[in-house]
Structures are given as structure tokens and as C-alpha cells.
Amino acid sequence: MKTLKFFQGFWIWLVLLFLYAPILILAFYSFTSATMIGSIREFSLDNYVTLFTTPELVDMIIGTLLLAVGVALLSTILGTVGAIGSFYSSKKVRGAIELSNQIPVVNADVVTGFSVCILMIAIFHVRKDTYVPLVIGQTALCVPFVYLSVIPRLKKMDHQLYEAARDLGCTVGMAIWRVTIPQIVPGITSGFMTAITLSLDDYFIATYTKPATFNTISTYVVNATRGSQTSIKTALWALSAIIFLVVVLCVVGANVFGMRDKQKNETS
Amino acid sequence: MKYTFHRKQLAIPYAIFLILFVILPLLVIIFYAFTNDNGQVSFHNFIAFFQSGKTVGTLLYSIVIAVLTTLICLLIAYPTAFLLAKTGMRSGSALLLLFVLPMWINFTLRITALKEILTLIEGNLALHPFANTIICMVYDFLPFMIMPLYNTLTKLDDSYIEAAQDLGAKKSLVFWRVILPLSVPGIVSGVTMVFLPSMTNYVVLDMVYNSTYIMGSLIGSYFSAYDWHNGSVISIILLLIICVITFISNRYAEGEEDSHVNPLKKAEARKG
Numbered sequence: 459m460k461t462l463k464f465f466q467g468f469w470i471w472l473v474l475l476f477l478y479a480p481i482l483i484l485a486f487y488s489f490t491s492a493t494m495i496g497s498i499r500e501f502s503l504d505n506y507v508t509l510f511t512t513p514e515l516v517d518m519i520i521g522t523l524l525l526a527v528g529v530a531l532l533s534t535i536l537g538t539v540g541a542i543g544s545f546y547s548s549k550k551v552r553g554a555i556e557l558s559n560q561i562p563v564v565n566a567d568v569v570t571g572f573s574v575c576i577l578m579i580a581i582f583h584v585r586k587d588t589y590v591p592l593v594i595g596q597t598a599l600c601v602p603f604v605y606l607s608v609i610p611r612l613k614k615m616d617h618q619l620y621e622a623a624r625d626l627g628c629t630v631g632m633a634i635w636r637v638t639i640p641q642i643v644p645g646i647t648s649g650f651m652t653a654i655t656l657s658l659d660d661y662f663i664a665t666y667t668k669p670a671t672f673n674t675i676s677t678y679v680v681n682a683t684r685g686s687q688t689s690i691k692t693a694l695w696a697l698s699a700i701i702f703l704v705v706v707l708c709v710v711g712a713n714v715f716g717m718r719d720k721q722k723n724e725t726s
Numbered sequence: 727m728k729y730t731f732h733r734k735q736l737a738i739p740y741a742i743f744l745i746l747f748v749i750l751p752l753l754v755i756i757f758y759a760f761t762n763d764n765g766q767v768s769f770h771n772f773i774a775f776f777q778s779g780k781t782v783g784t785l786l787y788s789i790v791i792a793v794l795t796t797l798i799c800l801l802i803a804y805p806t807a808f809l810l811a812k813t814g815m816r817s818g819s820a821l822l823l824l825f826v827l828p829m830w831i832n833f834t835l836r837i838t839a840l841k842e843i844l845t846l847i848e849g850n851l852a853l854h855p856f857a858n859t860i861i862c863m864v865y866d867f868l869p870f871m872i873m874p875l876y877n878t879l880t881k882l883d884d885s886y887i888e889a890a891q892d893l894g895a896k897k898s899l900v901f902w903r904v905i906l907p908l909s910v911p912g913i914v915s916g917v918t919m920v921f922l923p924s925m926t927n928y929v930v931l932d933m934v935y936n937s938t939y940i941m942g943s944l945i946g947s948y949f950s951a952y953d954w955h956n957g958s959v960i961s962i963i964l965l966l967i968i969c970v971i972t973f974i975s976n977r978y979a980e981g982e983e984d985s986h987v988n989p990l991k992k993a994e995a996r997k998g
Binding site: 466469470473474476477478479480481483484487494495496536537539540541542543544546547548551552554555558559561562564565566567568569570572573574575576577580581594595597598601605629630631634655658659661662666675676679680683684694695697698701702705706708709710713 | 731732733734735736737738739740741743744745747748749750751752754755758802805806809810813821823824825827828830831832833834835836838839840841842843845846865868869922923925926928929932933941942945946949954957958961964965968971972
């Protein structure tokens, strides 16, 4: 029995080691002047200085963040409004919307990116440096997930509140804004967060639709691995250490808040 | 007549968006796949794809990579998810968080990290392109396999297991005849999340200097050559594969409950 317990724990640690060792080792080396993992060099913050002082890198990071926030906002508005509308539509309309909504979800990103790119460039003749193809492409990827996270909230919400508001003289728009929306906020927020992470993680849509001079973190990293200066390479180690820290804080934060929310709901 | 605003009209902007940027792009690639440069209907591109040993080889190579990646992910993820969900391990759900957290880190940065480690171990990455590709794919997609398996296994009713044990089944028999069949929905949804991305995510191959093509790389190279027709053919073939996978997975899908699971789970699974 004891050996079984030991092997169970051992397995868990082994898998965790596989998942985390690369990230943690890289994070460790980002604080040294080493240009290769395994070589021992002294402590240095050079990578962090390079990361935040090289215009190319700073532009790339700010550009990625702005794009993610923009795409997420657009997706959240479009997806939330669409979900409310579709929820009250006839079965046929809702079915059609949900079916097309499912396409970007199951489709490979390569295909989504490629097809949006042909549509925009070959059919609509929109130039890539307008950023329109990029924003549209990433939005097409993200909206379905906003829709999917809002719909369950609509199902769970108390529909009599809306009717009550209407009976008391609210206009349709006012009732939606003041009664429906507040009840589905958790779905909207999780949709927004999903959209942010999808945009930050996207490589394929960005690479097919982005302006030539613009880079997201993903496209930049991939280009950097095709041979570039060592200082850039190690500065990216610093970037991944920072992103790791931010993700840990966000995930832990979200879960602590989530648990507190749950407890509140249970006691009230 | 006075104009009245209905809630269902809110669906209009989204419906237009879906038609323009989801349906229309698909129609466009179908059009390009079945026409030639002169705009005439032609099946030539498809025939050429299946006649050329090179492209068929690419298809087979992607399938090999996808099958291996999926299998290895499953072999690592199943015991892990099982231990987290079923052995009464303290704080199983908190531990799960550790296993799925990497999903939120940009995958190119994660692969870069693994690449540095592999370089340290192997010296030269170019020596083992195939093995490195599989290792990186598994590393990339493992969390997406653990998540659905964990979800299914925690929902699995323990009374079935107890009933089987009370009726005298040995541990191994309980596993093969009760637990494994009941966890099929989780396995299927994990497999769908890993299989397709590992057929198409050619960035992983690029990053470990594997110059063999997979299906995704074909789209990439046709794209850089502005060859919309052949790129569309590959897209259509991938879409057909997706249809088959979706069809199979729907047969085993869990009920209503699973259709509105945390969208992040599905969202994050589709990075290919």
C-alpha cells in the first residue's frame, strides 16, 4: 500500500516536472548572462533591460496587448449581444447561429486564418496594413467562445425579472441593460478572458492576416527562432518568465475570487 | 405602424458577422479548391493531391504524428487525471490547476523553453527531428488531454465501482469493465482536442528544425506562394477530417451538461 502511494505521488511529480521544468529553468537563466542553458554565468538583469529598451521588442509587446484587448472587446460586445438575440430567436434561427458558431470552434486555426485571408485579400481587396483582416480574423476566432460562455448564463437566469421590469415600464433596451446584462456578467467576463487568451496565443491567424511590419509575440518568437541575435533570444527568456508569473497570478487570483464567490452564494 | 424593438433583433449583427466572416470564407475556399486559374470548374487540384506521392506522404506523416502525439498524451494524461480525480488525493482540484495552467502561457514561448532543454540534452536538435516533434507536441497539448479526462472521471459515480467490487470483481476487472468504458466521453473529447492541432500545428516542427511537412505546413507554403487553389484543397481535406472527427465525437459526447463546460477548455484546445 505504501509503495503504491509512493508511485502515485512519484507519477504526479514526474508529469509536473515535465510540464514545468523547461519554463522554470528558462526563467532561472533569464536572470543570468548565460546565452545557453547549462552554462554557469553570473547574475544579470541584462535580459530584462534589453526586453524593455529595445524598441522592436517593446512595440511587439504593446502591439500584442493592444490587439488582444481590442479583439476581446469587439468579440465580447458582438458575442454577448448575439447570444441575447439568438436566445430569444426562433428555434430555427438559433439553430443556424449555433451551427455556424461551432465552425471556428472545431476548425483548425490554419484553415480559419487561411480562409479569412483569401476572403479579405483576394475577394474584398482589403489591404493587410489596415489591420482590418487581422482584427476580423482574430475576432472570428474569439466571438464563438464569448457566445458559448454567455448562453449558459442566459439559460440559468431568472426570466421573470425581465418581465417585471417591462411591466413596470422599462423599455426593451433599458430592461436588457439594467436587468439582463447584470445577471450574465460572469459569462461575459469569462468570455472576455477567453478571447484575450485566444488572441494572445494565436499564431496562425495572425501570420496570415497581419501587416508585414507588425508582429505579435507568437509571430515574433517564431521568427526569432529562425536565427537572430542572441541578445534577442535571451530577452525572450525574460519575456516568458514575466508571462509565466502573470499567468500564475491571474489563475490563482481568479480561483481565489471564484471560491470566495461560491462561498458567498452558498451562505446567502 | 409603430416600430417596435424585439430582443431577438439583437441577433442580427452577429448573424451578419457569422455569414460574412465564417460562412463566406468557407464558401470562398470551396470555390478556389474546385476551380483553376482560368476560373473554370476543375477537380485537377484534388486529383493532383492524391496522385502525388509527396502530398499523400505529407498526409500520412501528419496522421502518424497526430496518432502518436494523441496516444502518448493519453497514456500520460489518463493515469494523471485518474490519480487527481479518484484516489482521494488531497486538494485534487487545486493540483489540477497546476496541470492546466500551462494552457494560458503562449505556446511559442513554452516550446522555446522546451527546445532549450532538449538542446542541452541532445546537443543538436537536428539529429532527432521526429522524436523532438513528438515531444514538443505532447508538451504543448498534454494539459488539453488532462482537463476533459479529469472532468469525466470526477463525475463518474463511485457507486458503480463499489457495486462491481461488492460483486467480487478484481481491481483490474473493475478498471477494464467499469471505469474505462465510463470514461470514454472524456477520452473522446481529449482526443478531438489533441488530434487535429497535432496534424496542423506546423510551427512546432519549424521550431525544432524538422523540415518534413505536415498538412499545416502545406497550407503555409501555398500561402507564401499565393497559390490560393492548392491551399484551399488542403483546407478542404482538413475540413473533411474535422467533419469525421466531429461526427465520431458527437456519438460519444456527454449530454447537455458537457455542452456548456468551461468554454476555456474548448477554447484552449484548439490552438493548432
